[in-house]
Ligand SMILES: [Ca+2]
């Protein structure tokens with residue numbers, strides 16, 4: 202629904218401030234329940250045709266942005282002025298489609314596009330579909346779906362008939378019991394099952410580099426360990442955050458699949474003090490850090506995989522003043538790069554001492570370990586200031602002293618809960634939450650974070666009760 206990703210949007214041209222990195226954040230703190238803020242932030246095109254050129258909505262905002270103040274506005278001044286400007290134009294209709302800006306923001310349509318207007322889904326009529334209650338939650342529909350999604354089988358005719366004959370309360374109880382049963386199935390928790398599918402984009406397996414079971418031609422690391430920790434954290438009464446924070450490892454047994462906690466694994470090399478779940482697994486470090494002095498790729502992958510924020514799509518930008526410093530002389534202070542790197546570089550500093558690959562193998566810096574003064578030992582001459590690179594970094598604009606704290610702050614953030622529930626929403630409902638589903642989605646992740654204390658299994662009982670899941 203967010204169209205057009207404009208990279209390098211926050212460039213500066215002839216001293217004129219263009220699209221601002223803090224815009225998305227300031228917008229979403231003004232309208233936290235807007236669908237465009239659900240697990241994401243509005244892209245530049247919300248206010249711009251292509252920066253610096255504003256669209257109809259951006260053009261209405263501009264005169265209300267700190268009127269009279271000298272241009273360009275600093276990021277800070279911009280961020281504090283934007284909420285006032287947004288409020289000032291709430292009652293206006295920037296694109297002339299008859300719907301005021303505020304209504305469009307809240308209903309998830311675009312205030313700068315006349316073709317984008319709220320549609321009332323008033324087409325539901327009783328009796329339209331004799332099989333199911335189309336307008337509202339239908340337990341029989343949800344029951345079928347649940348067995349397919351979690352057990353991988355449709356109910357038999359006899360099961361379905363029996364379910365249909367139950368009272369509403371009995372149906373709910375049966376569904377809860379089936380959810381518990383199905384999440385013990387191989388289809389759900391086993392190798393290459395539903396949970397492993399959710400883990401694929403986080404682990405990014407590469408068969409040719411696989412060590413251990415199912416080995417590749419260049420056996421570097423066994424990422425089945427990463428799948429095991431991920432699956433363990435999703436199951437039973439376990440805390441989902443530990444995929445980022447675990448100090449332990451998880452061993453998998455097959456037939457039937459069982460995951461159990463172990464303090465060490467022969468396939469892993471990180472010392473306990475510096476361990477942060479799958480972020481510091483041997484595979485993650487080898488594959489995402491590789492040969493880099495400043496592991497930006499490792500940081501942006503963890504940010505995207507576990508916190509749902511993709512810097513390449515201008516998501517989750519929290520510019521840190523004075524950044525990027527360009528310690529490794531990669532030219533990231535160039536205008537087109539600086540907007541993203543003011544977030545990405547400080548996000549990456551806490552990875553500075555985590556070793557990926559090196560050839561020849563350095564005995565002082567073994568692969569997949571924490572190496573104090575790694576930059577000084579391995580890359581001292583990469584640039585004149587590279588050894589000044591700190592280990593302290595920033596996550597969400599907040600300082601973090603090392604990667605372990607990075608992972609803790611990340612795991613406790615709303616972004617983590619939103620990203621985790623979004624994964625299951627996509628898997629079970631079939632798509633990312635839509636504007637119509639937003640209220641149920643927000644309630645679900647808030648309960649996941651609060652009432653359910655990050656227990657996925659408890660959250661799933663909520664998810665199967667949503668209209669998004671159970672309304673045909
Ligand atoms: Ca409008």
Ligand SMILES: [Ca+2]
Pocket residue numbers: 296298300305310311312313314315316317318
């Ligand atoms: Ca519109």
